[in-house]
Amino acid sequence: MEVEPGRFEVLDQRRAFGNAIYVPSLAPVTRLSHRERHEARRRLMVARFYYWTELRRRRFDDVMQILSESEFFVDERTVTNVLRALSRYLSELCARGETAADLRRAYPSWNWEVAPAKKRRF
Template identity: 75%
Template sequence: MMTGQNQTKEGQNQTKETEENPSMCLTRVERREARRRLMAARFYYWTEVRRRRFDDVMHILSEHEFFVGERSIMDVLRGVSHYLSDLHTRRETAAALRRAYPSWNWEG
C-alpha cells in the first residue's frame, strides 16, 4: 500500500485529503447520490426560497446548472423525494443550504 493511503471498509483507497474531508465522495455511487441530493436542494431553493414557477425552475436546472434534460431532472426528484420532503419539513433557508453546499450560489 502506498504511503498516505488507508483502506476503507469497502476496500477503497482513501487519501489523506479525503480522510480530513469526510464530505468528499469516494465511490461512483456516492458521487451520484450527492449529485442527486444537490439537484433536489437546488430545486427546493428555486421553488420555495426564491418562489420561482415550476417551468422556470426546470429550465434553470436543465439549461444553466446541471445540463441534463427536464425528464432526467424529474426522474432524480422522484428518486430523492424523501430528501426533498425533508427540506420542506425543515423549511430550510438559503443560509442552511449554503452551509450544506458552499460552492454553489444561494443568493439568486
C-alpha cells in the first residue's frame, strides 16, 4: 500500500527529544471534492466571523477587514455573501454559545485565543 506524503500517525506518545514519534499512516487517504472544500472554507469563514464579533468583541467593519485582508484574502463583498448564505450556521453558533474551545476542536489549525497574549515584563 502506498502512503501519501505528509500523512502521518502517531506511533508512540512517548516524547523523544520533545517530539512524538511519527510514522506514515496506512489508513486510506480521503480527498474532499472541490465543492466540499469550498463549503468547508465558507463554514470556517462564518466561524471566524463569530469568533471576532462575539468572542473578541470587535466592530463589524474591523472584522470585515480582518477576514478579507488578513485571513481569507477575498473581497469584503465575498465575506458578506458568505455570511448571508450561511446565516443559519451563524445563528446556530450564537444560539449554542460556542466557546473558543469548541471552535478549536472544530478547526484545530486556527488560533482561537480569546484574550491577546500579554507581554511579559522582566
